[in-house]
Amino acid sequence: MRNGKEALVRSILLENYESYYRLAFSYVHQEADAMDIVQEGACKAMAKARSLREERFAGTWIYRIMINTAKDYLKKYEKERGTLREDMAVSPGTETDLELQEALDRLPMQEKTLIILRFYEDKPLSEIAEILQENLSTVKSRLYRTLEKLRRELS
Amino acid sequence: MGNEKNVKNAKDMMVEEQRDFTQLENRIMAGREAYQRIPVPDEMERRIRHVTAGAGRAHGLRIAVAAAAAAAVLVVLPNTGADMAYAMGNLPVVGKLFQAVTFRDYQFESDRFNANVEIPQIVVEDVAGEKPESGAVQSETTGQEKESSDSGKTQEEAPEESKRLQETIEQVNFDIDKVTDQLVEEFKESAELGESYGSLEIHHETVTDNERYFTLKLSIYRGAGSGMESYKLYTIDKHSGLQVQLRDLFREDSGYREILSEEIRDQMRALMAEDEMKAYWVDQTDLPELNWEGLKEDQNFYFDADGNLVFVFDEYEVAPGYMGAQEFTVEKAVFEGMLR
Numbered sequence: 089m090r091n092g093k094e095a096l097v098r099s100i101l102l103e104n105y106e107s108y109y110r111l112a113f114s115y116v117h118q119e120a121d122a123m124d125i126v127q128e129g130a131c132k133a134m135a136k137a138r139s140l141r142e143e144r145f146a147g148t149w150i151y152r153i154m155i156n157t158a159k160d161y162l163k164k165y166e167k168e169r170g171t172l173r174e175d176m177a178v179s180p181g182t183e184t185d186l187e188l189q190e191a192l193d194r195l196p197m198q199e200k201t202l203i204i205l206r207f208y209e210d211k212p213l214s215e216i217a218e219i220l221q222e223n224l225s226t227v228k229s230r231l232y233r234t235l236e237k238l239r240r241e242l243s
Numbered sequence: 244m245g246n247e248k249n250v251k252n253a254k255d256m257m258v259e260e261q262r263d264f265t266q267l268e269n270r271i272m273a274g275r276e277a278y279q280r281i282p283v284p285d286e287m288e289r290r291i292r293h294v295t296a297g298a299g300r301a302h303g304l305r306i307a308v309a310a311a312a313a314a315a316v317l318v319v320l321p322n323t324g325a326d327m328a329y330a331m332g333n334l335p336v337v338g339k340l341f342q343a344v345t346f347r348d349y350q351f352e353s354d355r356f357n358a359n360v361e362i363p364q365i366v367v368e369d370v371a372g373e374k375p376e377s378g379a380v381q382s383e384t385t386g387q388e389k390e391s392s393d394s395g396k397t398q399e400e401a402p403e404e405s406k407r408l409q410e411t412i413e414q415v416n417f418d419i420d421k422v423t424d425q426l427v428e429e430f431k432e433s434a435e436l437g438e439s440y441g442s443l444e445i446h447h448e449t450v451t452d453n454e455r456y457f458t459l460k461l462s463i464y465r466g467a468g469s470g471m472e473s474y475k476l477y478t479i480d481k482h483s484g485l486q487v488q489l490r491d492l493f494r495e496d497s498g499y500r501e502i503l504s505e506e507i508r509d510q511m512r513a514l515m516a517e518d519e520m521k522a523y524w525v526d527q528t529d530l531p532e533l534n535w536e537g538l539k540e541d542q543n544f545y546f547d548a549d550g551n552l553v554f555v556f557d558e559y560e561v562a563p564g565y566m567g568a569q570e571f572t573v574e575k576a577v578f579e580g581m582l583r
Contacts, residue, residue, distance in 0.1 A: 097295075098295040101291055101294075101295055102291060102292070102295065105283075105287055105288065105291045106283045106287070109281075109283045109287050110278060110279070110281045110283070113281055114278070114281070119284055123284065123286060123287050123290060124564070126287060126290075126291070127290045127291070127294060127564070128559075128563060128564045128565075130290075130291055130294045130295065131294050131471070131558075131559040131564060132533055132559065134294060134295055135559055135560065136532060136533055139532045139536075140532075152530065153530065153533070156529050156530050156533075157563070159529075160522065160563060164520065164522070164565070167519065167520060185270065185273060185274055188270060188271065188274060189274070203271065204278070207268065207271045207272055207275060208274070208275050208278040208279070232264075235264050235267055235268070238267060238271075239264070239267050242267070242270075
């Protein structure tokens with residue numbers, strides 16, 4: 089049974105590592121840092137696979153671990169080297185709408201995550217709610233609040 | 244477009260808001276393709292494969308056959324030093340010299356892959372003066388070992404502790420071989436595939452050698468990107484001739500696991516309070532399931548020179564990766580009363 093859960097976590101990691109990487113990259117804008125975050129998250133997920141209660145939540149659980157790992161990483165990074173934002177360079181060619189990109193980067197991590205999961209990763213709100221461990225209406229209203237904020241920034 | 248029409252017909256705020264979000268959403272969606280084109284380095288896949296390697300394999304499966312296979316393993320070992328391991332068959336346990344000897348090694352080097360692996364075996368030599376000339380021992384005891392694994396004749400003559408010790412050492416040596424061989428195989432596999440890069444380092448160290456205990460520490464470093472450190476410690480009780488786990492040290496009813504775990508958690512809390520750069524997986528509320536679950540049945544440990552217990556944790560076992568592997572020392576005074 090334990091092996092079954094580990095195997096499940098393993099297959100989800102192998103299937104989705106590119107998504108985790110892109111999400112991590114959009115927080116840190118550095119290849120090496122993004123890889124460290126994903127590797128660390130993957131290690132945690134493997135180490136704790138046994139504590140996973142329900143297999144159907146494995147996917148959202150791993151997402152949550154990745155986001156949490158990135159959050160810790162950013163916290164540590166900011167303490168060590170000041171804000172991350174100063175050394176961030178928008179990777180050339182990855183985003184043509186620079187104005188939007190900058191507005192997204194100014195968002196707090198949680199709001200940025202919401203935008204990425206909803207629009208770039210095309211996750212339904214119910215799944216996002218599961219990932220963030222919030223109820224659906226909270227996620228909905230936060231998404232609208234974030235969109236409202238972006239709209240103001242961009243007008 | 245349709246949106247324009249919507250605006251003109253709009254009577255309430257909700258619809259107008261919806262229109263604005265639609266425009267914004269479209270603008271965000273335009274960046275989606277660019278997002279999905281963020282290049283993912285090849286190294287990422289390799290690192291993920293590395294981290295997840297071995298998942299789903301039945302780790303404990305071969306342990307049952309370990310003892311049976313041990314004899315066969317001993318035969319293929321080189322003769323150097325092997326006499327010491329076999330000589331103890333008919334000698335008392337006390338007064339033995341325990342040593343970890345590198346029996347085999349594995350080296351590999353290419354542009355992107357390198358391995359430096361030393362595979363030790365524990366050998367026990369008698370120091371009470373009963374030992375015959377070394378040349379004689381080698382041939383004699385090699386023969387003896389073959390005999391004993393065939394018929395068990397020598398074992399009948401040996402005192403109980405000696406026999407147990409011999410079995411324990413065979414078992415431990417077998418386990419060391421099994422663990423290291425698997426890692427070497429995994430390394431060879433990825434070197435053959437030739438993707439990205441990787442390294443494997445295995446070294447050993449005797450961390451405890453007193454009248455009572457002998458502990459061999461195997462340090463394993465598997466590199467791919469930021470790498471992973473792990474450890475395997477083998478403690479042998481020289482008195483009983485048995486391998487020792489935590490539960491063998493403490494009285495079952497003493498609640499030792501919870502008490503020792505909580506002691507370590509307190510140390511983690513103190514370290515985090517002292518230095519905000521330090522992080523351990525304790526008291527986390529975001530993802531409580533990631534909190535350290537406490538000492539495992541087979542937790543790695545050894546006794547330091549002062550008789551304190553040192554618990555050894557793999558990287559990622561109790562703290563995020565940037566903290567590296569961790570050790571926590573629990574003072575003798577904390578656990579003395581719980582010992583058997």
